[in-house]
Each structure stands twice: as structure tokens, then as C-alpha cells.
Amino acid sequence: xxxxxxxxxxxKLRFPEFRGDEGWSxxxxxxxxxxxxxxxxxxxxxxxxxxxxxxxxxxDVSKAVNEVGGVLSAAANYVDDEEILEIRAKLIPIGxxxxxxxxxxxxxxxxAITSAPCLIDNNVTGLKAKTGQATDGFVFYLMQRxxxxxxxxxxxxxxxxxxxxxxxxxxxxxQEQGRIADCLSSIEDLxxxxxxxxxxxxxxxxxxxxxxxxxxxxxxxxLRFPEFRxSGKWIAITVGQIADFQSGGTPSKxxxxxxxxxxxxxxxxxxxxxxxxxxxxxxxxxxxxxGAKQARAGAVLMLTRGMTLLKDIPICILxxxxxxxxxxxxxxxxxxxxxxxxxxxxxxNKQRLLSMVxxxxxxxxxxxxxxxxxxxxxxxxxxxxxxxxxxxTSLDNLIDVQTQKIDALKxxxxxxxxxxxxxxSEAEA
Numbered sequence: 001x002x003x004x005x006x007x008x009x010x011x012k013l014r015f016p017e018f019r020g021d022e023g024w025s026x027x028x029x030x031x032x033x034x035x036x037x038x039x040x041x042x043x044x045x046x047x048x049x050x051x052x053x054x055x056x057x058x059x060d061v062s063k064a065v066n067e068v069g070g071v072l073s074a075a076a077n078y079v080d081d082e083e084i085l086e087i088r089a090k091l092i093p094i095g096x097x098x099x100x101x102x103x104x105x106x107x108x109x110x111x112a113i114t115s116a117p118c119l120i121d122n123n124v125t126g127l128k129a130k131t132g133q134a135t136d137g138f139v140f141y142l143m144q145r146x147x148x149x150x151x152x153x154x155x156x157x158x159x160x161x162x163x164x165x166x167x168x169x170x171x172x173x174x175q176e177q178g179r180i181a182d183c184l185s186s187i188e189d190l191x192x193x194x195x196x197x198x199x200x201x202x203x204x205x206x207x208x209x210x211x212x213x214x215x216x217x218x219x220x221x222x223l224r225f226p227e228f229r230x231s232g233k234w235i236a237i238t239v240g241q242i243a244d245f246q247s248g249g250t251p252s253k254x255x256x257x258x259x260x261x262x263x264x265x266x267x268x269x270x271x272x273x274x275x276x277x278x279x280x281x282x283x284x285x286x287x288x289x290x291g292a293k294q295a296r297a298g299a300v301l302m303l304t305r306g307m308t309l310l311k312d313i314p315i316c317i318l319x320x321x322x323x324x325x326x327x328x329x330x331x332x333x334x335x336x337x338x339x340x341x342x343x344x345x346x347x348x349n350k351q352r353l354l355s356m357v358x359x360x361x362x363x364x365x366x367x368x369x370x371x372x373x374x375x376x377x378x379x380x381x382x383x384x385x386x387x388x389x390x391x392x393t394s395l396d397n398l399i400d401v402q403t404q405k406i407d408a409l410k411x412x413x414x415x416x417x418x419x420x421x422x423x424x425s426e427a428e429a
Contacts, residue, residue, distance in 0.1 A: 030165025051078025137181025309365025
């Protein structure tokens with residue numbers, strides 16, 4: 001970091017009991033942490049799903065960061081004591097901060113902290129706070145702030161033990177380290193609890209969908225709103241009978257006049273939420289004038305070509321008029337048929353739709369449009385359609401609100417970290 005030797009920095013935000021203290025001291029990472037090395041993973045242990053100790057690879061670290069906020073306690077492979085002796089490995093202790101030391105995973109700066117003794121492979125490295133020099137929690141959050149790409153060289157980013165040990169950092173006294181770690185940990189606990197609430201709502205939605213739509217081979221759902229319990233059977237009908245299909249397209253990427261406008265242009269990467277109100281890419285009115293097709297608000301978009309189809313069927317509802325690419329079909333509900341219900345009807349049949357996906361060139365998934373048009377579904381009366389759609393829309397809105405709370409907590413955490421740690425740019429000034 002090229003910090004000036006001996007320069008002591010003070011964070012913008014400090015707990016009251018430390019406001020009169022002097023600034024943080026400059027140290028090297030090697031002075032306050034032990035750098036832990038991994039070993040090559042023995043191929044013969046591949047697929048061992050049970051054992052005393054997780055053997056963690058880069059993928060296990062990434063999974064922990066994505067799913068449980070950075071706490072690493074499990075892995076895809078395990079070892080026992082006798083295997084540790086055989087391969088002459090050393091356990092990584094609880095409280096170690098671990099991360100990838102090579103490749104794209106290093107570039108992404110993902111960090112995890114171990115909550116169980118484990119092994120790490122030779123593409124992962126770890127940091128364990130030295131007793132009396134630092135606390136494990138402080139090191140974990142310090143590393144979350146640090147961009148290791150600054151210290152990497154070569155086409156493929158990598159970092160070694162010596163480079164890590166020589167990185168200059170700013171460190172407060174142990175008591176202040178503990179307070180910072182406790183504060184940030186409490187925010188992460190809130191984020192985790194909120195994420196669990198969201199997952200519970202999603203599970204409730206899944207269960208409700210199984211109840212409010214007839215199971216395959218049945219003509220009435222198991223659960224029905226009181227006013228429709230005597231309404232009789234749902235009728236069999238094809239998707240093509242209740243929706244018109246529209247194809248999308250991609251304006252020429254070689255013509256800059258068509259791009260970076262104000263009109264949303266949907267591709268697979270945008271289809272990660274049910275109600276879509278904006279996209280990553282936008283096109284111009286010139287692209288519309290030259291033939292780019294638009295789907296109206298309320299249209300149901302469905303991915304029909306792409307690698308994603310091998311594991312999922314992305315479906316979304318447009319909150320406003322948009323354009324879309326050639327891998328997507330827009331379905332417009334006919335007559336007084338409820339468009340939102342169409343989306344939920346398709347979602348309730350996702351497993352059946354997945355079974356229709358075949359493989360096109362280069363291993364790409366493909367959902368044949370003609371087969372989709374003749375895909376048979378069960379349909380209730382319009383009033384029941386709207387009641388079901390309103391029920392799920394309300395539930396999705398609640399999920400969105402709770403998800404926004406997670407996002408707000410994450411932003412709050414980032415702000416706290418910026419305040420609780422000194423800016424290294426001040427040290428370089």
C-alpha cells in the first residue's frame with residue numbers, strides 16, 4: 001500500500017471510549033497474522049461426503065459467502081484424522097479468514113471465516129490472528145475492505161504468502177478491534193435473520209402454489225378460496241389458446257446509434273425477479289424505428305433459449321413497456337384472461353416445462369415454441385384467476401419489501417465499515 005512508515009490514522013467513526021486515544025498504528029499483515037497454506041486435494045477423497053473435517057476448496061469458500069454471509073463450516077468433501085496423518089496436512093483453526101489466492105475467485109475478493117476446524121486446498125489461503133496482536137473478527141472485516149487485486153501480477157491474478165505478509169495495514173488496540181468486530185457482526189446477524197425470513201416466505205409461496213394449483217392429473221386444487229369451492233372443475237387448455245406469442249431481437253451491436261438509450265432491453269441476465277421494472281442494457285428510439293419489437297406492460301417474458309434453461313425457466317412480468325432479445329418470448333394474455341395469473345400458472349408448472357427442454361448447439365438449452373404453445377394447463381374462471389394472482393402478487397410484494405431491508409442493512413454495513421476503518425488513501429497522501 002506504500003503507506004508512510006509510522007503514520008497513525010484515526011477513523012471517521014469511533015466508539016466513545018476510544019475517541020481520546022491516539023491513532024491506529026501501522027503494521028504489516030505478517031506482524032499481526034499467521035498466513036496459512038493449503039495442500040493439494042487428493043483425488044481419491046473426491047466425493048467423500050462425511051467425515052470429521054471439511055476439506056475446503058475455492059468453491060466452498062464462494063458458496064459460504066453467497067449463502068451464509070461468509071461463515072465457513074461445511075464443504076463438498078471431508079476427511080478424518082487418519083487421512084490427515086496420511087496426507088500430512090495441518091488443520092486450519094476456527095476463526096481463520098480464508099479466501100482464494102488465484103484466479104477469478106481472488107479477483108472477486110470473497111472472504112469467509114471458519115467456524116469449524118478444516119483443511120484448505122492449495123488454491124486457498126488463510127489468515128489467523130496472532131495472540132496479543134489482533135482479533136479474528138477484526139482480521140475478517142479488515143480483509144473484507146482490502147482489495148487484493150492491487151497486489152496481484154500476471155494475466156491470471158495470484159498472491160503468495162510473502163506478498164500477503166508485507167502488506168501494510170492500520171491496527172487499533174485489541175479492545176477497539178473487538179468493539180468493531182462485535183458491531184459489524186451484529187449487523188451481519190440482522191442480515192442473516194432477515195434472509196431467513198425471506199427464505200421462509202419463499203418456502204411458504206412454494207407450498208401455497210402447490211396447494212392453489214391442481215396437481216398433475218387433477219382438475220381441482222387442494223386449497224381453494226371459500227367463494228370458489230363450489231365453482232366446479234378447472235378446464236384443460238393449451239398455453240397457445242390463452243396467450244399470443246411475440247419474438248424478440250437484438251439490434252446490431254456494431255451500430256452505436258441503437259444503444260445506450262432510455263428503452264429497456266431484456267436479456268437473460270435481467271430475468272432474476274418476477275416483476276421487472278428495468279434492465280442492464282437500453283436501446284434507442286432509432287432501434288425501435290428500425291424494427292426492434294416492444295412488449296407492453298403486463299406481458300409475461302419467458303426464456304426459451306440459453307444455458308440457464310438446463311436448470312431453471314426464468315419467467316418475469318413487465319412493469320412497463322420493454323424490448324427483449326431473440327432468446328426470449330413475450331406472452332400476451334388473450335381477451336379477459338389475467339396476465340399475472342399466466343405467469344404464476346407457468347411457474348406452478350416449472351418442473352413439467354423443464355422436462356421439455358432439449359439441447360441445442362454447444363450444449364445450450366432450448367424450449368421449443370411450438371411445444372410450448374401446445375403445452376396443456378388447467379384453467380379456472382377469470383374471477384378465481386384474479387384472486388390467485390392477487391394472493392401471490394401480495395406475497396411477492398412482501399418478499400420484495402423484506403429483500404429491500406436486507407439490501408438496506410448491507411448498505412448500512414458498508415457505510416459503517418467506511419467509518420470504522422481509516423481510509424488508506426490518507427496514509428498514502
